[in-house]
Amino acid sequence: MRILFTGGSGKAGRHVIPYLMDQGHQVLNVDQQPLDHPGVDNRIADITDAGQMHDVMHSLMNLGELDEGTGVQGFDAIVHFAAVPRILITSDTEVFRVNTLGTYHVIDAAVKAGVPKIIFASSETTYGICFAQGERKPDYIPVDEDHPTVPEDSYAMSKVCNEATARSFQARTGADIYGLRINNVIEPHEYASLFPRFIHDPDQRRRNIFAYIDARDLGQMVQRCLDVDGLGYQVFNVANADTSVAAQTSDLIDRYYKDVRQTRDMDQFKTFYSIEKARDLLGFAPQHSWRESRDLLEK
Ligand SMILES: NC(=O)c1ccc[n+]([C@@H]2O[C@H](COP(=O)([O-])OP(=O)(O)OC[C@H]3O[C@@H](n4cnc5c(N)ncnc54)[C@H](O)[C@@H]3O)[C@@H](O)[C@H]2O)c1
């Protein structure tokens, strides 16, 4: 497929783009800085500028396409990851402006260019827990896509707003638009640097509902979304199948979620961040876990 990927130079994109290219896709990365990866095409553009987003949707991927002389071929799918990825990087108002306006322009330009599949990065913060003041618990566990999304912070508000924007564009156009409520992204090298602290101190993972997503498994999730057509507007939780801490799930419930309603039985290390919808509708099956690392297990 010909894929236009926004924000591909960032933490998640620099793993997802190589994953997609390994599956045989051609990728144009639209970002404010280029991704240095063999074979990827880059375009410097700002998602908050409508003109630039309409331009890139009708653009060649690279100079080589001039020689082919076939003109603009368009895109089969958009993967939209560009964003300010949390609060406290810039002002709250800027986080909200960039993320909401940028997402409007990307989806508006994509549907007007007739792109049939749009996948966009939402976030686990939509459930309100991640950047809440003090401690906030889920209404029930495991947290699935039916859980209320009532966040307190501008980043999560921007993601909830983007989901409304995406749903409206889907209703108007019939394109397939899938939102990924991505949990905390972990790059492969971060198992060694972060997990020695995480696994024995569950307090550090409370705000992420104790979950995580391996950047390579996020690549698989995007591929599954590209594979499955016809679902209209959907949101999917995206996480690994286990928790990011050493304690058993039952111990975590005793310590953190004693007063929280439990809707299903949960086995030994099962995540509180339900990925059953992605498994059932898309066949998502995460391949990686920090538990594969013998060094970490022995610590
Ligand atoms: N990292 C996580 O744990 C996590 C978790 C859930 C959701 N997400 C979401 O996934 C996506 C990717 O996150 P990330 O961690 O890779 O973030 P990142 O900040 O590492 O990457 C974002 C990329 O977007 C680009 N960008 C920012 N503003 C732009 C603009 N105006 N125009 C064009 N490009 C712009 C940046 O240059 C950067 O390369 C984001 O939408 C983020 O909200 C991330």
Ligand SMILES: O=C(O)[C@H]1O[C@@H](O)[C@H](O)[C@@H](O)[C@@H]1O
């Ligand atoms: O920086 C972080 O940890 C957070 O980044 C945000 O982008 C994600 O939405 C959230 O899941 C992460 O935990």
